[in-house]
Amino acid sequence: MDPEKVEVRASSENFLTTMSPLQMWTHQAKNPPLLSLETGLLTDEQFDIISWILVFIIQMINLSGLVTNILSIIVFTRLGFSEASNISLTALAICDLSCMVFSMWANLCYLPVFRDSRLPFNVYSVKLLTGSGLWAYIVRTAAWITAFISFERCLCILVPLKVKRLITPRTTTIAMIVISMLTVGPYIFMHVRFHFGWVFYPHLNATIFDIVPVNEKNLILGEQIIMVLCGLIQPVLAFAIVVTCTVFLISQLKKISSWRKSVTSTKNQKQNSEDKSAPTTAGTGTSISQKEERLVRMVVVIATTFIVCFIPTCVAAMFDDSFYEGTYRRIFAILILINFLGGSVSGSVNIIIYYNMASKYRLGLRRLLRLDHEE
Known part of the structure; x- marks a missing residue:
């Protein structure tokens, strides 16, 4: 693409009303600095x-997460x-490890000393495409694995x-591959819609390395569809599944606990020890071993941690373009940054959960x- 056309398009006031989030962030990085657009508040x-x-x-959390997830793998x-x-837990650890790597690079770009330096490329x-975007797709993969x-x-x-017949090692492996393809696969499209190139900026009097959008109607439509999906x-549905399953599991654990208390109070120790190998959940007619x-308890803790750490991402998704278009940038x-923090915490604490709740x-x-x- 002609650099002059890119500059003219980026300077157009009407462009703000039609661009996608990725285009908007690109526009904001190319024009007035981040700190100069917001008035008040900060x-x-x-x-x-x-x-x-x-x-x-x-x-610091990312560094610890790199070590802990490598150990878990x-x-x-x-x-x-x-x-x-x-x-599935190994796949989750691999996703968490990948998130740590891309989070470290993306957060480095947020440092003022790095952001304001005269580097030969557009930091934001x-x-x-190389950090936060890929991080977001992998976080969705981790969300679906948790679901x-x-x-x-x-x-x-x-x-x-x-x-045991439905969830086998083979079907689980296939599920992990399908989840990865559906969540990370669309990221490849972003490299079709946007490519790297050298762009000249008159106000900087310099040519810097940047991403340049390909303005084809089919690609723009495809980007809009991918943005929605x-x-x-994808993230909202995964979040809803995790929340629903977690609530169900917690309710069943309470029923199991109540059943055991009733058995302990009405049966002798011998009968109680015989029944412990196959306790029946009250009111459901199903049974699970200890x-x-x-x-189940370990999964509940993992899912609950994910829910708490994923809330900032859901909050960010609730705001429209005007929230980050100028005044509140x-x-x-x-x-x-809080989103990154939540993702880093979620991916780093699993080793503590595994260690305390899984004997093997x-x-x-x-x-x-x-x-x-x-030994």
């Missing part, structure tokens, strides 16, 4: 201080993939005798770190 100095603090916290690999749950727009894990545990309670429907119950930038994982991790000296 000063330049306040915004810089908040950015430094958030980025520092996020990067190694432990699950050593445990083997004969159990379907190990496959290049970051979208799959939660739904699988629900099936274990609803149809315990059939779930991947930017709205091992399955522990796994600094606030929107802070909200984006705990033993495998201790052996890996050589903490059990007697």
Whole structure:
């Protein structure tokens, strides 16, 4: 594309009303600086201080997340993939590890010292395709894997005798591949709609590396469809599934707990010990073993952590273009950093959940770190 045409299009006032979020962020990066558009609410100095603090916290969490997810992948690999749950948890750890890598790069671009430096490329727009954009797609993959894990545990309670035939290592592997293709696959389209190139900017008197949109009607229509599917429907639907399954699992765990208390109070110790191997949930007629119950509890904690950490992303999706078009751009930038923070926390704490709630994982991790000296 001709650089002069790009410059003319970017300077058009009417362009703001028709561009997609990715185009808008690109436009904002090419024109007036981020700090000069917002009036009130936050000063330049306040915004810089908040950015430094958030980025520092996020990067520290990302560093710990890199280590913990690598350890988790190694432990699950050593445990083997004969159990379907190990496959899905490994896929989740791989997604979390990828999110940490791209989050580190994207958050580096938010630092004032990096953002305001005279680099030979457009920090904000290049970051979208190489950092935050890809991070967003992988976060959706992690969301759907969490939804799959939660739904699988629900099936274990609803149809315990059939779930072993429905959820096998083979079907779980296929499910992980399909989820990855449906969530990350559309990212490839963004490299068709936008490509990297050198663009000359008269106000800078310099040619810098940037992303340039391809203005073809079919590609623009395809981008709009992908934005709706991947930017709205996919994450909201995954979030709704996780919330629904988590509520169901919590209610069933309460029924199991109530049933056990009633058994303990009405039967002798011998009868109670015999029934423990196959407790029946009150009012449902289904049964799960103690091992399955522990796994359900672990999934509930994982899903609950995901729900809490995913709330900022859902809040950001509620705002329209006017929120980050000018007046509230600094606030929107802070909200984006909080999104990164939530994703980093969600992807870093799983090792704590596994260690405290999964005996095989705990033993495998201790052996890996050589903490059990007697063995």
